[in-house]
Amino acid sequence: MISAEHIAKLARLGLSSSEIKKFQKELSSILNYINLLEEVDVSNIDPTYHPFERGTNIRKDEAISQESDKLIDLAPSKKKRYIKVKSVFK
Amino acid sequence: MNILEIYKGLSEKKFSALEITKEFLAKKDKYNAFITISKDLALEQAKKADKMIAKGENTVLTGVPMAVKDNILVEGVKNTCASKILKDYIAPYDATCIKKLKDLGAVIIGKTNLDEFAMGSSTENSGFFTTKNPHDITRVPGGSSGGSAAAVAADLCCYALGSDTGGSIRQPASFCGVIGLKPTYGAVSRYGLTAFASSFDQIGPLAKTAEDARIVLNAIAGKDSKDSTSIGFKDKIDTNTTQLKVGIPREYFIEGINSEVEVLVKQAIKKNYDIMEISLPHTKYALAAYYIIAPSEASANLARFDGVRYGLSKAEKDLFNTYLKTKGVGFGDEVKRRIMIGTYALSAGYYDAYYLKAQKVRTLIKQDFDKAFKKVDVIMTPTCSSPAFKIGEKIDNPLAMYLADIFTVSVNLAGLPAVSVPIGTVDKLPVGLQIIGKPFEDHKILEVAKQYA
Numbered sequence: 001m002i003s004a005e006h007i008a009k010l011a012r013l014g015l016s017s018s019e020i021k022k023f024q025k026e027l028s029s030i031l032n033y034i035n036l037l038e039e040v041d042v043s044n045i046d047p048t049y050h051p052f053e054r055g056t057n058i059r060k061d062e063a064i065s066q067e068s069d070k071l072i073d074l075a076p077s078k079k080k081r082y083i084k085v086k087s088v089f090k
Numbered sequence: 091m092n093i094l095e096i097y098k099g100l101s102e103k104k105f106s107a108l109e110i111t112k113e114f115l116a117k118k119d120k121y122n123a124f125i126t127i128s129k130d131l132a133l134e135q136a137k138k139a140d141k142m143i144a145k146g147e148n149t150v151l152t153g154v155p156m157a158v159k160d161n162i163l164v165e166g167v168k169n170t171c172a173s174k175i176l177k178d179y180i181a182p183y184d185a186t187c188i189k190k191l192k193d194l195g196a197v198i199i200g201k202t203n204l205d206e207f208a209m210g211s212s213t214e215n216s217g218f219f220t221t222k223n224p225h226d227i228t229r230v231p232g233g234s235s236g237g238s239a240a241a242v243a244a245d246l247c248c249y250a251l252g253s254d255t256g257g258s259i260r261q262p263a264s265f266c267g268v269i270g271l272k273p274t275y276g277a278v279s280r281y282g283l284t285a286f287a288s289s290f291d292q293i294g295p296l297a298k299t300a301e302d303a304r305i306v307l308n309a310i311a312g313k314d315s316k317d318s319t320s321i322g323f324k325d326k327i328d329t330n331t332t333q334l335k336v337g338i339p340r341e342y343f344i345e346g347i348n349s350e351v352e353v354l355v356k357q358a359i360k361k362n363y364d365i366m367e368i369s370l371p372h373t374k375y376a377l378a379a380y381y382i383i384a385p386s387e388a389s390a391n392l393a394r395f396d397g398v399r400y401g402l403s404k405a406e407k408d409l410f411n412t413y414l415k416t417k418g419v420g421f422g423d424e425v426k427r428r429i430m431i432g433t434y435a436l437s438a439g440y441y442d443a444y445y446l447k448a449q450k451v452r453t454l455i456k457q458d459f460d461k462a463f464k465k466v467d468v469i470m471t472p473t474c475s476s477p478a479f480k481i482g483e484k485i486d487n488p489l490a491m492y493l494a495d496i497f498t499v500s501v502n503l504a505g506l507p508a509v510s511v512p513i514g515t516v517d518k519l520p521v522g523l524q525i526i527g528k529p530f531e532d533h534k535i536l537e538v539a540k541q542y543a
């Protein structure tokens with residue numbers, strides 16, 4: 001049985017109690033439908049994580065982006081070239 | 091006008107790129123198809139296009155006004171993903187497909203509405219407003235690329251880009267009566283497309299004719315070092331489309347399909363081909379597998395919207411509460427639902443039962459197609475089980491909304507190319523035929539589509 005309250009916390013979603021109640025009901029009904037998969041026999045079947053497995057595609061380990069300043073500029077709170085983050089510990 | 095008509099007009103100097111661009115910019119967006127109009131960029135590109143034409147350096151897409159789904163980055167233009175969490179986010183770079191189109195002189199007139207983060211089938215999940223279907227304004231345009239489909243159908247642009255994760259190009263194309271192509275997974279670089287479910291997402295064109303869709307596909311396809319899953323392949327146009335063996339999967343003509351849609355689709359196929367009935371036995375499980383895998387990938391991909399890196403930030407006393415507040419306020423209901431389903435499916439104790447199981451079912455669905463394609467060249471189905479539904483009809487029932495994707499998700503699970511082509515109407519509402527091809531036979535299905543539009 002899914003607990004919307006617990007899952008929301010794991011996903012870092014801040015929900016009101018009325019939202020939790022609503023999602024609890026909706027998620028249960030969606031998972032109930034998904035349980036249809038229980039009737040499929042998948043013994044000896046490998047999972048497919050990607051439509052066309054082609055191995056890892058790697059490039060040379062060289063810095064190429066010159067645009068990091070543009071990306072840092074998007075941060076809501078920063079100091080020079082550092083992104084400021086709220087305290088993790090009390 | 092379609093791409094070739096505008097190209098002809100520009101070549102014969104009937105109008106300039108600037109003139110045609112101004113004409114499109116002056117059109118009224120009656121159906122709320124657009125989130126942002128990129129007027130300055132459009133005029134700048136139009137002037138560049140006129141210079142290219144003057145020098146004889148133009149291509150068929152030069153100076154042609156087009157629109158982009160608002161989850162594909164266009165440098166300097168807002169990219170909201172129809173989410174409050176990205177309401178003021180300005181794209182810092184161009185998606186690879188956008189860069190390619192700009193180089194060809196394409197004129198980007200705006201960014202189109204979608205269901206928030208491409209999650210939905212009606213644009214009703216947009217954080218801003220719902221797009222209306224140009225054929226009936228009380229109905230949805232489909233989704234998630236509903237803004238792009240409506241913009242093409244209402245001639246607010248010549249063609250548009252969309253993205254398709256579970257049917258998000260084909261289903262709105264069907265509802266709005268335009269062509270919509272989901273290319274083979276890997277055909278078009280995903281660099282600059284806001285990630286929803288990375289192993290399914292593909293960018294593709296919505297257009298007025300199959301030939302236009304082919305032109306756009308050729309412009310945006312190709313291997314890209316910035317997307318390691320992209321694969322290069324060539325346009326093969328020498329296809330004989332009259333001798334093809336066409337398979338009709340019996341699992342797609344089941345209870346629940348609109349009977350008039352069924353008749354129309356079968357007539358359209360029989361007009362050109364002998365039907366061979368085939369079976370895709372695991373079709374029944376595709377939607378359930380999809381609604382585990384796609385939300386799982388989404389829950390990981392959307393973790394980045396945390397109020398720290400970019401986008402909305404609701405600063406609280408500590409980091410944990412900043413996360414809670416930012417995501418709680420920034421995301422809409424459907425995005426929250428999918429993040430929670432994905433988080434649940436990937437959480438300790440449930441991973442094997444949900445995520446791993448779904449990925450194994452995905453293998454069975456892929457094998458169904460592999461077996462079928464040994465007997466037939468293309469597979470044809472209805473794109474949707476009914477024409478466009480009413481605005482508000484399914485919004486309070488998430489599962490009913492998911493079922494709108496029932497004929498389109500299998501193709502994404504298997505990575506195949508598929509195109510929806512308009513074949514007629516039921517009660518004045520467009521109906522689409524879905525043509526599914528073997529991997530990298532995108533051009534073949536487009537050639538087949540040319541017999542219809």
